[in-house]
Amino acid sequence: MAKVKYYYDSDTLSYQKIQRKKSTKFKRVLFTFLAAFIFMLTGFVVFTPFFESPKEKELKRELEFVKLNEELHNKKIEQLEKVLKEIQERDNNIYRLYFEVNPIPEEQRKAGFGGVNRYKALEGFDNSEMIIDVTRNMDILSKQLYVQSKSLDEIVKLAENKEELLAAMPAIQPVKKEDLTRMASGYGWRTDPFTKARKKHWGMDFTAPRGTPIYATGDGVVVRADQGASGYGKHVRIDHGFGFITLYAHMSKYNVRKGKKVKRGDLIGFVGNTGRSQAPHLHYEVIKNGRKVNPIDFYYGNLSPEEFEAMQKAAQIEGQSLD
CATH class of the missing domain: 1.20.5 (Single alpha-helices involved in coiled-coils or other helix-helix interfaces)
Structure with a gap:
């Protein structure tokens, strides 16, 4: 009241x-x-x-968890990138060098991430920038791992075939040194015996008497034994695999036919003077991955260091070739 x-x-x-x-x-x-x-x-x-509500507390915990995961993922990515970088360096500078294959360029390892915005679907959300950054780094790392995986597959295959590769490489002289009169002309710019103009000589000329034996310089399969190529006369081509082909020109006669398998040191024909040739000799070429290279770089199978040095000096003399 x-x-x-x-x-x-x-x-x-x-x-x-x-x-x-x-x-x-x-x-x-x-x-x-x-x-x-x-x-x-x-x-x-x-x-x-x-005094936050239960929902606010839950959202805050989720945000903190996302941020923590981002930090952990970034640290893991950095660690993986470091390990991958070391593998890439060993791959380019040791493995691929040892097996005589070209290193993988950096632009090829990181190719495919320019131009189109592949992360547009991740825009417009809370923490979009953070999510896009992590996703992009993971994509780049995944691409590099894929490229490296393919490279190591190639290296493993080369390692398995190393013995076969060593047998296939053109590693000896096609004419025995005791049968040679002289090494007449090397790889490089020489004077043409017919036109007297300077032109590129794509092989090495070995002067020897007509009928001197010619030997396969590595294991392979005969892919040509004919005189249908201009200037070479009677010639033989051997496919050794691994990108190697050798050519033996101006023969007097063959000792093999197309499709025959040969081993290093097998007799394949005889020195002659057929085709565009000035005197009896063997014109010998080495082709690697479609490009003619200097044959002298492969004579490690039957020459001493002194003999190799003498041949190298003779090959560098710019005289007149015999074909």
Whole structure:
């Protein structure tokens, strides 16, 4: 029950009951309500950061987990990139060098990541930049791992076939050194015996008497034994595999036919003077992956260091070739 309040009336010299007006009562109630609302609003603004809802706490934990995972993934990617870099260097500078195959260029290892925006579908989300960055790094790493995997597959295959490769490489002179009159002309620019103009001589000329034996310089299969190529006269071509082909020109006669398998040192024909030739000799070429190379780089099978050095000096003399 509400308390009754009085006031002293000096005119009547008595206490009178205080009568409250309804408007005053309403104002007081309204004031109390506004004060309470302002207090609640202030408390919400001030204390909300300290009192998160369960949903907010869950989202915050998820965000922290995502950021932690990003850091861990980036560290793992850095470690993998370091290991991969070491493998790539060994691959280019040891393995591929040992097996005489070209190193893989850096642009080939990282090719395929320019131009089109492949990460457009990841844009427009919270932490899109972070997600795109991790995804891009993973894609680049995956591509490099794929290229390296293919390279190592190739190296493993070459290692398995190393013995076969060594047997197939053209590693000896096609004419025995005791049968040679001289090494007449080497690989390079020489004077043409017919036109007297300087032109590229794509092989080596071995001067020897007509009928001197000619030997296969490596294991392989005879792919030509005819005189249908201009200038070569009677000649033999042997495919050794691994990108190697050898050519033996100006023969007097053959000792093999097309399709015959030969071993290094097998007799394949005899020195002659057929085709575009000035005197009896063997014109010998080595072709590697479709490109004619200097045959002298392959004579490690039957020459001593002193003999090889003497032949190298003779081959460098710019004289007149015999074909």
